[in-house]
Amino acid sequence: MRLLLISLLMLSFSCSAWSAENRYLYPLTHVKNVQSFSISEDNNLVYTRNQNQVLVFSIFNAWQPRIEAGFYSPFSIEDIDTVAGNYLYVASREPANQIIPIDTLATSGKIFFPSTVIGDKLTREGATLYIADRFRGIDIVNIGNGGSRELLATFSEKWGIRDFVANYPYLFAINDFGLVAVDISDQNNPRAIATNYQIADATCLVKNGNTLWVGAGKNLLAFNIYNPESPTLINQFRLANEISTLKVKDNLLYIALGRGGVKILGIANPLKIEDVNTINTNYTVYDLALANDYIFIALGKDGWMIYEYR
Secondary structure, eight states: OHHHHHHHHHHHHHHHHHHHHTOOEEEEEEEOSSOBSEEEEETTEEEEEOSSEEEEEEOSSTTSOEEEEEEEOSSOOOEEEEETTTEEEEEESOTTOOOEEOOOTTOOOOOOEEEEEESSEEEEETTEEEEEETTTEEEEEEOTTTTOOEEEEEEOSSOOOOEEEEETTEEEEEOSSSEEEEEOSSTTSOEEEEEEOOOOSEEEEEEETTEEEEEETTEEEEEEOSSTTSOEEEEEEEOSSOOOEEEEETTEEEEEOBTTOEEEEEOSSTTSOEEEEEEOOSSOBOEEEEETTEEEEEOBTTOEEEEEEO
């Protein structure tokens, strides 16, 4: 019996090792002659942007992305979010900012309904759009299916928001002082329930299950948030380059590291981080997005790339 158990364990280990080694990164395409400092994906559309322009590409054929639409802003674009592949929300500090459609060489692309919101960071969960402003706090807005906008509440107790993630009934934010946990179960009356101000230089975060991953310079921090009222630091990981973006999918953490490319870490067990893979693009990586088996990488003035990871 003991020999049988040992044999089964060895077989299980060898199978898992084989599956890990059999997953490879395939570069599919490099879209040049555009500037992409931020990138996102929604409904098989890729949104890339620089400070004043948003370009929308169809990835129906991932080897040859096709431009579907473009928008120009006379003022600086801080962030964007989308709804149902038709509504585009653009965060800007300028109340008078008008988002102007760009003539995309008279091609027949998708029709979008762009609108401007005042703020620095956007995140959406279902029909709720959260708008963070460094000086005012966070607005909670009901946008329905994208055609309406109803302000539910403004959470202004903690300001200086750098990044945040909303996962009802809680919202977690990084501000100028550290980490803030907010109870949003009553969206008309959000309230802070915890803070952790022992974090220095944090700029981005992402949630995976009961673990919150925070990027602070070259340091990756893991917080257990099983009890949101007491976020607890449980692990730290030092990287060779500064962290600019964190994304998570299937217990894998994807980290944009500037000249260091993209690092992929296994985080199924947050107490034991595994170095899984690295994408060396030979360009500076500013941002990344994930969808299905695709990794979309923003390369600034060098355009953007698609990798397939399977």
